[in-house]
Amino acid sequence: DAGVTQSPTHLIKTRGQHVTLRCSPISGHxxxxxxQQVLGQGPQFIFQYYEKEERGRGNFxxxxxxxxxxxxxxxxxxxALLLGDSALYLCASSLVPRTGANEQYFGxxxxxxxx
Amino acid sequence: xxxxxxxxxxxxxxGRAANLxxxxxxxxxxxxxxxYRQIHSQGPQYIIHGLKNxxxxxxxxxxxxxxxxxxxxxxxxxxxxxxxxxYCTPMGYGGATNKLIFGTGTLLAVQP
Numbered sequence: 001d002a003g004v005t006q007s008p009t010h011l012i013k014t015r016g017q018h019v020t021l022r023c024s025p026i027s028g029h030x031x032x033x034x035x036q037q038v039l040g041q042g043p044q045f046i047f048q049y050y051e052k053e054e055r056g057r058g059n060f061x062x063x064x065x066x067x068x069x070x071x072x073x074x075x076x077x078x079x080a081l082l083l084g085d086s087a088l089y090l091c092a093s094s095l096v097p098r099t100g101a102n103e104q105y106f107g108x109x110x111x112x113x114x115x
Numbered sequence: 116x117x118x119x120x121x122x123x124x125x126x127x128x129x130g131r132a133a134n135l136x137x138x139x140x141x142x143x144x145x146x147x148x149x150x151y152r153q154i155h156s157q158g159p160q161y162i163i164h165g166l167k168n169x170x171x172x173x174x175x176x177x178x179x180x181x182x183x184x185x186x187x188x189x190x191x192x193x194x195x196x197x198x199x200x201x202y203c204t205p206m207g208y209g210g211a212t213n214k215l216i217f218g219t220g221t222l223l224a225v226q227p
Binding site: 004031033035040041042043044045048056058088090092094102103104105106107108109111 | 149151156157158159160161164202206213214215216217218219220
């Protein structure tokens with residue numbers, strides 16, 4: 001079975017630009033979460049979506065937004081890019097949140113570099 | 116959110132057991148302890164999770180203290196491929212959001 005897939009693998013953008021990152025969850029998984037990992041730190045939670053609705057948001061500015069589509073894939077959008085947005089963006093999928101067995105499976109990530 | 120404390124780094128000889136500790140003294144009653152590892156620049160890999168009882172799977176064993184304030188991940192026979200950053204992270208259930216809270220983790224270096 002295919003795991004979580006993310007595209008693109010790498011991306012270079014200029015300050016002030018907009019970026020869209022994409023994620024396809026494991027087949028049968030209905031929940032997608034997004035994390036940001038800055039070099040040298042652990043991943044930080046950005047969003048969680050379940051059944052196309054936002055179920056949680058981390059401490060990130062409104063420049064960050066996301067959505068989930070009927071096929072459970074998801075997009076993360078970041079507007080007005082700053083140098084500090086340079087990071088590895090990780091997508092994770094899980095079966096159903098709010099249950100005891102809710103392990104999240106991560107994709108390989110998208111490496112975003114803002115210059 | 117529950118906080119975790121892990122040693123920044125540990126060494127282990129190949130073939131020996133690696134015991135990675137985690138302190139999570141502020142963990143809530145409805146929070147599981149999840150363990151992930153991350154090999155350089157890849158996405159984190161799920162290892163194991165538990166609530167109260169000790170757990171074992173094909174990758175590792177998880178020992179949780181009776182008061183649930185700490186846990187230990189055990190890799191029974193470490194190999195060079197187990198070199199990675201290991202994170203313990205609490206995650207609740209039953210609430211609106213299931214988010215993993217990562218600290219800085221433990222860099223395990225398996226030596227030949």
